[in-house]
Amino acid sequence: MRLLVIDTALGACTAAVFEDERPLAVRFEPMVKGHQERLGGLVRDVMAEAGGxxxxxxxxxVTVGPGSFTGLRVGLAFAQGLGAALDRPVVGxxxxxxLAASRGSPDGPAAALIDARRGQVYARLFADGAPLGEAEAxxxxxxxxxxxxLGxxxxxxxxxxxxxxxxxxxLTIWRTxxxxxxxxxxxxxxxxxxDPATHPPRPLYLRAPDATPPSRLPGQPRQPQA
Incomplete structure (x- = not known):
């Protein structure tokens, strides 16, 4: 199987082509912002290098979260557009x-953690590579x-x-x-x-966004306090 993977959810912009777990072309650029500007170029480069x-x-x-609200939308929109144009399945x-699968070995207990700010982390716990529950904030x-x-x-x-x-x-830690x-x-x-049927490319939000829609339209008078 030849596949393209895209990640813009966290602190890097990733585009890579693999065939049967063999890397054909990989681009991984750490960045906090600017995923939208770089993703198209990275995908172009890895596809050219991989050939075919x-x-x-x-x-x-494509990664679906949790992660940066803006970053997630960038990767998801790109992947879904590409999948529709090619008539290929897109998996989330x-x-x-x-993150948990990025460890060198799946053995033992592990916790995948993303800084959610405001005194929180997005977390999922694992034992020998198997999840122990759902992702939570x-x-x-x-x-x-x-x-x-966990021990x-x-x-x-x-x-x-x-x-x-x-x-x-x-806190005693095996490895950070x-x-x-x-x-x-x-x-x-x-x-x-x-499985594309059970892993759709839909964003996974574990917490409501920090920004909220305006309570009134521009020019509309404020509602009196109750």
């Missing part, structure tokens, strides 16, 4: 699952309690790992991997294994 053209793709994989990949204190309950040696992965480790320096985004190889494995 867009028609050679069997599917497209959880960023937390991809948790207060840092609650996340620490759940991780401590004395838990691997933390994601940019939320440093947040948790900094808040609780006495504060990578800014999932590894392209992990994205490819998950995208290849995903």
């Amino acid at each position: 053209g867009f028609e050679s793709l069997d599917r497209v994989g 990949i959880s960023t937390l699952d991809a 948790l207060p840092i204190e609650q996340a620490a309690e759940r991780i401590a309950a 004395p040696a838990v691997a933390l992965v994601g940019n939320g790992a440093a947040v948790l480790a900094g808040a609780f320096p006495d 991997d504060d990578r800014v985004a999932p590894a392209p190889e992990a994205l490819a494995r998950l995208a290849a294994d995903a």
Whole structure:
């Protein structure tokens, strides 16, 4: 299977082409902003390097969150547009699952963590590579309690790992991997294994957006206080 994977959900812009888990072309650029400007060029470059053209793709994989609201929309819109143009399936990949899969070994307990700010982390816990529950937005204190309950040696992965480790320096940690985004190889494995019917390219939001729509239209008078 030849597939293109795209990730713009966190602190990097990733585009990569894999065939049967073999990387044909990979671009991974750490960035906080600017995913929209770079993604098209990165996809163009990896497709040219991989050869065969867009028609050679069997599917497209894209991260669906949790992550940056704007970043998610960039990757999802691009992947869905490409899938529609090529008539190829597009599968959604959880960023937390991809972070967990980016570890060198799936053995032992692990926590994939993304800094959600406002004293929270997006988290999902794993044991030997298998999830122990759904992804959640948790207060840092609650996340620490759940991780401590897994045992004395838990691997933390994601940019939320440093947040948790900094808040609780006495928490015994097996290994802290504060990578800014999932590894392209992990994205490819998950995208290849995903069933398009159960992994749609829909954004995964674990918390309401910080911005809210205006309560009145421009020029409309304010409502009197009750």
